[in-house]
Amino acid sequence: MAGPIGLRQRLAGRRALVNGYCMMPGAFSGEVYARQGFDVVTLDLQHGLIEYADAVRMLQALTACDVVPMVRVPWLDPAIIMKVLDAGALGVTCPMIGTAEQADRLVRYVRYPPRGERSLGPIRAGLIHGPGYAAAAAESVSAMAMIETAEGVENVEAIAAVPGLTGIYIGPGDLSLSLGRPARLDAFDPVVDRAVERILAACRARGLIAGIFAPTPARADELVRRGFTFVTLNTDVKALETQARQWVDEYRTLESR
Amino acid sequence: MAGPIGLRQRLAGRRALVNGYCMMPGAFSGEVYARQGFDVVTLDLQHGLIEYADAVRMLQALTACDVVPMVRVPWLDPAIIMKVLDAGALGVTCPMIGTAEQADRLVRYVRYPPRGERSLGPIRAGLIHGPGYAAAAAESVSAMAMIETAEGVENVEAIAAVPGLTGIYIGPGDLSLSLGRPARLDAFDPVVDRAVERILAACRARGLIAGIFAPTPARADELVRRGFTFVTLNTDVKALETQARQWVDEYRTLESR
Amino acid sequence: MAGPIGLRQRLAGRRALVNGYCMMPGAFSGEVYARQGFDVVTLDLQHGLIEYADAVRMLQALTACDVVPMVRVPWLDPAIIMKVLDAGALGVTCPMIGTAEQADRLVRYVRYPPRGERSLGPIRAGLIHGPGYAAAAAESVSAMAMIETAEGVENVEAIAAVPGLTGIYIGPGDLSLSLGRPARLDAFDPVVDRAVERILAACRARGLIAGIFAPTPARADELVRRGFTFVTLNTDVKALETQARQWVDEYRTLESR
Amino acid sequence: MAGPIGLRQRLAGRRALVNGYCMMPGAFSGEVYARQGFDVVTLDLQHGLIEYADAVRMLQALTACDVVPMVRVPWLDPAIIMKVLDAGALGVTCPMIGTAEQADRLVRYVRYPPRGERSLGPIRAGLIHGPGYAAAAAESVSAMAMIETAEGVENVEAIAAVPGLTGIYIGPGDLSLSLGRPARLDAFDPVVDRAVERILAACRARGLIAGIFAPTPARADELVRRGFTFVTLNTDVKALETQARQWVDEYRTLESR
């Protein structure tokens, strides 16, 4: 009955999920990071320096942490999508979804038959999420499509209508560039803003989780108040360098008084 | 002529060296951390989750960073001391030095004959620090003795007198416990404070680098003004968890308004 | 003259090859497993937690074991197929082959010109299988197509007719699901059974190796008597957990008497 | 208040703890093995092919498993003992303890001041076992001394009297050889049997956990009924090879009918 706690189960009763991105390929850094209060931790196999074997080790460490473990895959490729799910990730975020056909392929790689074509063999997922894993997967395992191109915006209503999709995630940097605007994360250019609004509307219409990246807590709060239900509060690398740099700079300033 | 830039070369013209501890066994996290303004980065093989093979990978990444690469070894053991030096570390910090005899062993493991008994074969050190490495090692490679027990304090003048020692580093947590006081890092109990003073005096008398851990920039500044010339401004783990936690907490507060 | 011992060479004079699946990414577990009497060990990069670098290490350990080293790749992707062959695998098993065109692509990725388009550069294969490796590859390196969908069954005669294919391997779990039947491994539903028979017939007609998964020795024997010439006798994970669980359970029962 | 569940906490209300040895250096094999019903899993860094970095990854995976994570260290060496404890092991088993002085050193490496000299810095232990870890360590972290030589038997009463020791573990193979008897595990030679009895008596007298290796469930039950409270039910390697070999042999027998 219970089944693993995926994005939808975790979101129940909450306004929004707070996600953190792991870009560093270490199970210990992942573990440290995942214990700081996030709802979700996403291992970034796209821009992060993480590959499958790192992801396995990190998923093993995350099993003991109170977060939903997600993976951002590098591309719409069935091999890596199925492998990270078999390793225990409770969902994938897939970059550069531009059409409903691509979104449908994403869902098919993530879902077991009859909806999809994921091959059966959840070697670690079955071990840690229990014998009911395969039966519960349709509820617990998420497929998040990233919209980050003009083409994706054009097709967002069709994408959102793909059965079995869990949510849409906006990559505001790439989206801005694709729309021919500068890649700002703290505030959106009006053109970008309209695209964001359209995506949000499509998510609302279909009951999808709407996710986005936020560089700061204030920006995250703004975006959630606007309707997002999943917000990435920056990355492990950014946290590490921000605090280390701040301590060193503060000391240098004190020293030079 | 030049030779590698070790602690003494880096200290020339500076008031104090700012050190950061790597506790996480990742070459990428090490690289990110080492590019935040530190003078020295110490790979902590004692309390960090780092072992020799990690240290090698991290030293490789640090070679391109503008820091002096040091290693804290887990114990006074010639095998690991010689191995990290051969791999390119420009010095070791050794915990739990309680006697002049132990300090002398440390120096002998770090120094080539005739002063010491380090075996010749600087496989990577020679490659990256250049053909003059072995000749310059007496100047460029450091031996830092940690004093963190009552016994070490008792013997600090004799320890400081050991020829070839580069400096003394205080572990204030262990030292406090060993002196029967609580392990405070932000301010010292009077008993601990007197021990610290005595160690500082011994360093000054022998021209040794005097190092210590500081939890905050303000505390680091205080300690440098007191006479320390090497100050550890916390660790990569602490930086990562402090900033990540702060962002999440800030968001949660904003959300719950 | 000899050339490496691939599936066909090993099968000569035997009724069937006994294969074991490695799902665990360890060269030592692989080595232990491969020394228990198998004819073939297949590193499972699809459902196993193994990736390319693990496979390399495992292939290195298997070189000293008396088994034919095979790899199940995650998907019909030339990159991974050519990489594992260059690393010394003597064949690949490819999941989800549904059409003759896909089977032909598989063969082309596995075979050198003129039959195929495998790029020349058998970096480790040449080292360990000897200078005649490339010349012998057409005989010694196998291409096994997995049929595990309704589409694959429909096209099985055309698939079997693809020149250069070595054999067909049935994934009975996925096949059952694809045919809308429950995923039973110990006995086949009549619909599945007919599909299996059709595949066997196609293999016989073309002189192909016919492979399948068997959960138990008794089932393996049944399947071989039915005509299969390659039978997977479960996995390393299943062996480990079955025996460990049995010992613990047996003890608990004895203790509670 | 609670504190981590170490050997003593787990033993409460049970007749004996069932331990499994991990000899294979894989976090996934460790995870599979640790989910088969054991009370304790010991990572064997002595005879197993596991080193510190493997142990860290395995401890990370074990954190989500319902077992007490222990480590058998290769030797009485403070470096490795303190490192595995800082990484989260809830105790160490140390081979070849022959004298009370050695047992005392073991306890001093495992215990914080004032009893011992373990250095403070439980980098991962603090993270996963919580802020009360250091305070609870005296209760939750175990020091198990292996007696496996004639000298150890001679000194067993003095060893058992060392304050802070948690238990004694018998290595029956080495003990037999040291006593000049063949290394049998299934039944003891009378000379060995008397030594075993003497060790058991010393444990009982001091309230120590008494541990031993057992090759089979029946032998484990016998030994527990004799008074042992900790019994190792063989290893992951033995489980893997026993079951794999049995399946292959069974098949070969069926095939050759």
Added chain:
Amino acid sequence: MAGPIGLRQRLAGRRALVNGYCMMPGAFSGEVYARQGFDVVTLDLQHGLIEYADAVRMLQALTACDVVPMVRVPWLDPAIIMKVLDAGALGVTCPMIGTAEQADRLVRYVRYPPRGERSLGPIRAGLIHGPGYAAAAAESVSAMAMIETAEGVENVEAIAAVPGLTGIYIGPGDLSLSLGRPARLDAFDPVVDRAVERILAACRARGLIAGIFAPTPARADELVRRGFTFVTLNTDVKALETQARQWVDEYRTLESR
């Protein structure tokens, strides 16, 4: 302003770039090799035993070496191309480019919008190449297309005309086989020779870098005098085995006198 030193910047004022191939997956072997005088070191993820995680470690070591770090990817796959660039490679060489459409996809995976569709997030590239990395990428990051099939030769003028392509690299072994000639590297069959000439002409016409493999220094010199501006002077594996073998053979000859 400066920007990283890519192929074009390094070539300025030189007749040709000398490249070495790393086939061995070790950061230390890579570091040793890269310090022997090469202009460029290419990590071979196609035929080498190197995968992404190895490439990251090797790129970290190469950062401190005076070479342009390139990666040969296994196939025209956006995932691996974007990942190695984000990790700091200053270009990719892509095998088996047969058409202008494929060359255009290669350029699109390598270039940021508006020319291409590389996703923004140069996690390590930004760290080590500096904040101006993304802006300078069009100049500093190279896209090299391998022509090694008859089809590629047929289309070479169209391939060379693809905007944003940096150069063409000839794989003479595969090219010879594809043209139905033996795979000779030391001298070309006339048919191959004409193809090579045509490729060279296409490069000259478009101002592209023209690269090729050479087994020996003499052959490299010949090829550069013929017009190539990038020449691979064999591989790390070949260097290692040639010298080791020569020393052993020389000794055996001396011994047997």
Added chain:
Amino acid sequence: MAGPIGLRQRLAGRRALVNGYCMMPGAFSGEVYARQGFDVVTLDLQHGLIEYADAVRMLQALTACDVVPMVRVPWLDPAIIMKVLDAGALGVTCPMIGTAEQADRLVRYVRYPPRGERSLGPIRAGLIHGPGYAAAAAESVSAMAMIETAEGVENVEAIAAVPGLTGIYIGPGDLSLSLGRPARLDAFDPVVDRAVERILAACRARGLIAGIFAPTPARADELVRRGFTFVTLNTDVKALETQARQWVDEYRTLESR
């Protein structure tokens, strides 16, 4: 009956064993190197960048190569000595043996009771060398003591007399420095030469293998003619850098004509 082929078995009927040192921590580089005609390959855990886990992977690859696998340990430490033997090394070379007592400890760590105190549990050695491994170990497993200090020379007759020692290996660089002479490898200073002669005489008197490092084949031949029966023909790093450098230099010379 047979037992594994150790140093003594390999030496039978040969004048001397040719050894190569692996300094690079890669199983593939080790495999390439070990297939170039050596009798023995020694994994150098002292000056090489190799640690235990690397050694395990390398020993796995060496199992399929026709060489005796040895390990040079970093120091006279029972933990690492027993671990590499359990992993399948057929002997250890131990640096810095200065006294008969140290040589005796070396032998005790290498030999099973009654001669020594090696703990029983040859986890991988038993797997690959067969069930007779432990019985054959006294013959097949070697203990080589390095003499490389003035103290070692003074005590060489006593060292050579230690029962169970297999041979003595001279480190001419460290030995020269310890004797206060420059570290030349191609020819010995007269003081060093006399020491070498004395060591050779002690080996002859006790029937021990006499080993030494040689930078070139000519030097190796000279040393074997002088009486050495084990000669190290340089290292993998030296081979790699010598050949790579030579090719680049040769090309640069040709280019600049």
